Amino acid sequence: MNQAFCYGDHIDTDVIIPARFLDTSDAKVLGGYCMMDLDPSFVEKVNPGDMIVAGENFGCGSSREHAPLAIRGAGVTVVIAKSFARIFFRNAINVGLPIVACPEAVEGIESGDSISVDLTAGIIKNETKGCEWEMAPYPPFLQDMIDMGGLENYVKQQKEKQNV
Amino acid sequence: MKMTMTQKIFAQACGKSEVEAGEFILANLDIVLGNDITTPVAQDAFERMEAVTVFDKDKVVIVPDHFTPNRDIRAAMQCQKVRNFALDQEITNYFEVGEVGIEHALLPEKGLVSAGQVIIGADSHTCTYGALGAFATGVGSTDMAAGMAMGKTWFRVPEAIRVELTGKMPKWVSGKDVILTLIGELGVDGATYQSLEFVGDGIKNLTMDDRFTIANMAIEAGAKNGIFPVDEQTLAYLKESGAKEPKIFEADSDAEYVREVKIDLATLSPTVAFPHLPENTKRIEDVEEIVIDQVVIGSCTNGRLDDLRIAAEVFKGRKVKKGVRVLIFPATQKIYRQAMHAGYFDVFLDAGAVISPPTCGPCLGGHMGVLAKGERAVATTNRNFVGRMGHVESEVYLASPAVAAESAIQGIIAAPGTWTKEERS
Numbered sequence: 052m053n054q055a056f057c058y059g060d061h062i063d064t065d066v067i068i069p070a071r072f073l074d075t076s077d078a079k080v081l082g083g084y085c086m087m088d089l090d091p092s093f094v095e096k097v098n099p100g101d102m103i104v105a106g107e108n109f110g111c112g113s114s115r116e117h118a119p120l121a122i123r124g125a126g127v128t129v130v131i132a133k134s135f136a137r138i139f140f141r142n143a144i145n146v147g148l149p150i151v152a153c154p155e156a157v158e159g160i161e162s163g164d165s166i167s168v169d170l171t172a173g174i175i176k177n178e179t180k181g182c183e184w185e186m187a188p189y190p191p192f193l194q195d196m197i198d199m200g201g202l203e204n205y206v207k208q209q210k211e212k213q214n215v
Numbered sequence: 216m217k218m219t220m221t222q223k224i225f226a227q228a229c230g231k232s233e234v235e236a237g238e239f240i241l242a243n244l245d246i247v248l249g250n251d252i253t254t255p256v257a258q259d260a261f262e263r264m265e266a267v268t269v270f271d272k273d274k275v276v277i278v279p280d281h282f283t284p285n286r287d288i289r290a291a292m293q294c295q296k297v298r299n300f301a302l303d304q305e306i307t308n309y310f311e312v313g314e315v316g317i318e319h320a321l322l323p324e325k326g327l328v329s330a331g332q333v334i335i336g337a338d339s340h341t342c343t344y345g346a347l348g349a350f351a352t353g354v355g356s357t358d359m360a361a362g363m364a365m366g367k368t369w370f371r372v373p374e375a376i377r378v379e380l381t382g383k384m385p386k387w388v389s390g391k392d393v394i395l396t397l398i399g400e401l402g403v404d405g406a407t408y409q410s411l412e413f414v415g416d417g418i419k420n421l422t423m424d425d426r427f428t429i430a431n432m433a434i435e436a437g438a439k440n441g442i443f444p445v446d447e448q449t450l451a452y453l454k455e456s457g458a459k460e461p462k463i464f465e466a467d468s469d470a471e472y473v474r475e476v477k478i479d480l481a482t483l484s485p486t487v488a489f490p491h492l493p494e495n496t497k498r499i500e501d502v503e504e505i506v507i508d509q510v511v512i513g514s515c516t517n518g519r520l521d522d523l524r525i526a527a528e529v530f531k532g533r534k535v536k537k538g539v540r541v542l543i544f545p546a547t548q549k550i551y552r553q554a555m556h557a558g559y560f561d562v563f564l565d566a567g568a569v570i571s572p573p574t575c576g577p578c579l580g581g582h583m584g585v586l587a588k589g590e591r592a593v594a595t596t597n598r599n600f601v602g603r604m605g606h607v608e609s610e611v612y613l614a615s616p617a618v619a620a621e622s623a624i625q626g627i628i629a630a631p632g633t634w635t636k637e638e639r640s
């Protein structure tokens with residue numbers, strides 16, 4: 052059962068992980084404070100494999116990579132939103148947190164619904180309501196980056212090439 | 216060719232004669248910046264990338280400004296980790312407490328930024344340097360690590376919104392009111408993935424400090440960057456700071472923009488952004504009586520000399536309202552000294568304000584003035600998100616130094632001078 056946790060528009064990085072907890076970069080520790088200022092019960096209820104579903108401009112605000120790390124650390128495997136803020140989008144791709152922009156799916160999901168996401172096939176399914184959506188593919192450049200396992204591996208490969 | 220100013224900088228940085236919006240490029244970086252919160256995360260990624268040394272020790276800049284002077288033991292450990300890395304890598308531009316300032320005021324002041332450069336910083340307000348005609352944008356720590364390792368990173372070439380500024384601001388209106396007005400119009404995601412390119416004959420009436428404030432908050436409209444054309448004032452600033460030879464780019468006359476916005480500076484009023492988004496703006500004449508507990512004047516948005524000068528002008532010979540706490544934090548050591556010599560510190564102290572060393576401290580609810588439950592602050596900072604400056608049930612109202620200072624004296628949100636609906640309509 053992969054449960055959806057639904058939130059509104061403009062969920063900023065200060066509520067995803069408040070600045071007062073930024074004195075560590077351990078995803079597990081950060082995960083324990085995830086969404087605390089918006090929904091204190093989130094960390095108690097979330098289980099590995101669950102999803103965050105949100106409105107427009109998810110992840111706006113600071114550039115802290117602690118935000119996607121905290122989400123991953125809390126056990127969340129995918130974030131589905133109507134749209135993402137630019138730096139958050141970049142960070143999520145770079146740290147390997149799958150994010151999906153799909154406004155139609157967001158409209159059709161309520162908190163507590165059981166959701167499955169097949170990233171390779173590009174399908175989001177709402178098991179509770181029995182409906183599904185297709186998601187738009189990433190531009191080829193980003194897909195390559197994702198396939199390589201994020202920016203870290205990309206740099207590693209570049210470095211290896213230079214050394215050969 | 217139909218390129219915007221940003222696109223021209225990008226074309227040059229990736230060695231092409233032309234780029235177009237939507238294209239992905241690998242661009243050379245002139246500066247890679249990090250602070251005490253984002254650098255430790257980047258260090259870990261740098262290690263996992265199996266990188267050994269930074270691409271250029273003169274082009275990596277590390278500024279521990281957020282939780283310094285060390286807030287507590289955990290912050291101290293974090294700063295220690297950053298310090299060890301900086302010393303190990305022989306980073307030229309690492310700034311220890313005593314020489315440190317808030318990064319986005321410090322880099323321009325030290326001459327580390329010049330026109331035409333491409334700059335990434337693991338801090339969202341890196342976009343500040345657009346005031347000097349550079350492309351500058353905030354990124355995350357993994358990007359910082361990749362930048363440190365390779366001296367390059369990937370970008371999607373952005374579309375742009377053209378913002379035309381005309382006319383001259385009335386007394387007590389400043390750069391902060393310009394950018395708050397613009398964000399109010401665009402919304403906090405109105406410019407997502409796009410550049411804000413400022414043009415128009417009103418720019419010559421803006422001081423460099425006004426321009427820094429405006430570019431600083433481009434991210435608050437979701438923008439990738441905000442950028443100003445290079446004029447005589449810019450060149451004079453760059454010369455004084457000892458910056459590298461500027462490379463001047465101008466947008467083509469037939470450049471394409473996704474949107475155009477016009478602002479007549481003469482029509483602006485002091486503007487306040489209400490909790491909990493910078494887009495919730497109101498002109499001062501429409502602000503009802505709001506009693507406040509704290510006033511914060513400083514930050515990378517409004518902690519420069521102009522800002523302190525304006526605040527001092529308002530505070531001169533007057534007293535902070537009983538029950539209101541006023542924190543003034545000059546953005547750098549140089550600004551601190553200049554403000555002190557100009558006599559502003561006496562004015563602030565006589566009024567009953569406290570002066571903090573340069574630090575991000577209260578701006579992000581870190582330390583040095585955190586808000587309690589139910590408290591309200593007027594701040595010259597750039598974000599008023601839930602819990603930004605402390606308790607989740609506290610409130611932050613964003614405003615200019617003039618409004619912040621006047622509010623401190625009156626104990627309610629107010630601007631110096633008279634601002635009535637009738638007069639402004």
Ligand code: SF4
Nearest residue numbers: 317514515575578579
């Ligand atoms: S002053 Fe505030 S907004 Fe500026 S860099 Fe520091 S924490 Fe960020």
